[in-house]
Amino acid sequence: MVTLLKSARILDAERGTGDGTRVVDILVDGTKIGGISDRIDSREGISIFDASKYLVMPGFVNAHGHLAMTLLRGLADEVALDVWLKQYMFPREALMNGDDVYYGSLLGLAEGIMSGTTTFAEMYFFEDDVARAVEEAGVRANLSIGTSSLDDGLGKLEKSEEFVVRWNNKAEGRIKASFGPHAPYTASPAFVRGNFEHARDLGVIVQVHLHETRKEVEDFVAAYGASPITYYADQGFFDNPPAVLAAHCVHMDARDAHILEDAGASIALNIQSNLKLGSGIPDYRLLLESGVNLCVGTDGAASNDNLDMLEEVRTLGLVMRGSTKDASRISNASLFAMATSNGARALGFDGVGTLTEGAAADLVLWDLDDESLCPGNNAGSHLLWSANSRAVDSVMVAGSWVMEHRELSGIDLEKVRFEVGRRARRLANG
Numbered sequence: 408m409v410t411l412l413k414s415a416r417i418l419d420a421e422r423g424t425g426d427g428t429r430v431v432d433i434l435v436d437g438t439k440i441g442g443i444s445d446r447i448d449s450r451e452g453i454s455i456f457d458a459s460k461y462l463v464m465p466g467f468v469n470a471h472g473h474l475a476m477t478l479l480r481g482l483a484d485e486v487a488l489d490v491w492l493k494q495y496m497f498p499r500e501a502l503m504n505g506d507d508v509y510y511g512s513l514l515g516l517a518e519g520i521m522s523g524t525t526t527f528a529e530m531y532f533f534e535d536d537v538a539r540a541v542e543e544a545g546v547r548a549n550l551s552i553g554t555s556s557l558d559d560g561l562g563k564l565e566k567s568e569e570f571v572v573r574w575n576n577k578a579e580g581r582i583k584a585s586f587g588p589h590a591p592y593t594a595s596p597a598f599v600r601g602n603f604e605h606a607r608d609l610g611v612i613v614q615v616h617l618h619e620t621r622k623e624v625e626d627f628v629a630a631y632g633a634s635p636i637t638y639y640a641d642q643g644f645f646d647n648p649p650a651v652l653a654a655h656c657v658h659m660d661a662r663d664a665h666i667l668e669d670a671g672a673s674i675a676l677n678i679q680s681n682l683k684l685g686s687g688i689p690d691y692r693l694l695l696e697s698g699v700n701l702c703v704g705t706d707g708a709a710s711n712d713n714l715d716m717l718e719e720v721r722t723l724g725l726v727m728r729g730s731t732k733d734a735s736r737i738s739n740a741s742l743f744a745m746a747t748s749n750g751a752r753a754l755g756f757d758g759v760g761t762l763t764e765g766a767a768a769d770l771v772l773w774d775l776d777d778e779s780l781c782p783g784n785n786a787g788s789h790l791l792w793s794a795n796s797r798a799v800d801s802v803m804v805a806g807s808w809v810m811e812h813r814e815l816s817g818i819d820l821e822k823v824r825f826e827v828g829r830r831a832r833r834l835a836n837g
């Protein structure tokens with residue numbers, strides 16, 4: 408299918424079109440952007456889309472999350488991570504079945520699409536059911552089974568390997584698969600090493616929570632004599648490593664940051680989850696001065712509590728500026744890059760997160776008539792600092808509309824709301 412979007416304003420951090428003033432035609436040819444130019448003439452067989460009232464940007468890439476945690480939203484609001492996980496999340500998660508995860512994931516995907524996300528990082532369980540939801544929703548995702556070594560770690564490693572072989576590069580390349588050793592406090596160093604080795608052999612990434620709370624780092628130091636990142640480096644995990652996507656990294660020193668930089672790792676920053684759980688605020692000066700690829704993730708909906716990437720990147724920008732006491736420390740373009748192209752790079756999706764010829768046609772159309780985008784002095788600025796994600800009108804992934812004028816094409820939202828509601832009530836009651 409060939410679609411021509413006429414007279415769109417574009418916003419793309421990679422192209423330096425940050426103020427959204429340039430008006431272009433965008434040709435979508437199959438799954439890719441076939442051309443972007445001031446004027447592209449229509450020809451027979453091309454469907455025309457009048458984009459003159461829209462700001463078009465690459466879809467957000469949510470670089471860390473657990474989609475089905477929508478089921479557990481609102482269950483514990485005033486506790487720290489370890490209590491939240493052990494007393495509220497793990498016991499409920501033990502009661503979930505594959506269909507719970509499937510419907511919970513569909514709700515998360517719907518929420519993400521409706522706020523402009525086209526690519527999702529994901530770590531959970533019943534991950535085949537998450538893959539089913541992603542296939543139906545029509546989006547892009549890198550999926551991992553979140554595993555621990557608390558019981559039968561090696562068997563889980565085999566399961567992860569089978570999952571990767573089953574799903575990597577499936578759904579016309581929209582789905583990638585990866586390894587997901589959960590965290591240093593749930594996965595032993597030997598188990599993490601096994602995940603790194605398997606990921607390297609299969610050429611896929613590792614997603615892992617690292618240095619999320621001070622307690623995590625202190626407990627690990629007490630047990631092993633070094634922080635998780637430093638210990639992993641000392642053990643050689645980062646010698647010839649697979650691509651690593653580390654979530655959180657709130658409590659790191661300069662040595663930890665340099666290790667991740669040398670390893671070519673990416674960090675998914677999850678500021679709202681860290682703030683809500685009282686985990687802390689990263690040293691952004693350290694992170695911005697390091698060469699680590701910084702991305703943005705919402706984390707799961709039970710600790711954020713929504714999956715709105717616009718809200719997430721705005722909060723990140725505000726806290727970065729506030730905590731470094733420097734309004735010029737981070738530019739609008741850098742924040743957009745973290746929420747789009749940097750995330751795509753971390754998840755191993757080439758040619759995603761940018762509006763260039765040959766790139767994936769993953770587009771979000773923002774309604775410039777929405778009052779949160781008025782008066783249009785600087786559409787790029789308005790989008791980052793003022794817009795409400797209700798202004799997302801249409802979303803395309805790999806050249807197909809997954810939402811058109813607020814109507815989702817692959818998700819029956821009414822059914823999903825009903826199913827999630829009744830399943831969430833069952834889980835809440837334990």
Ligand SMILES: [Zn+2]
Nearest residue numbers: 616654706707
């Ligand atoms: Zn997480």
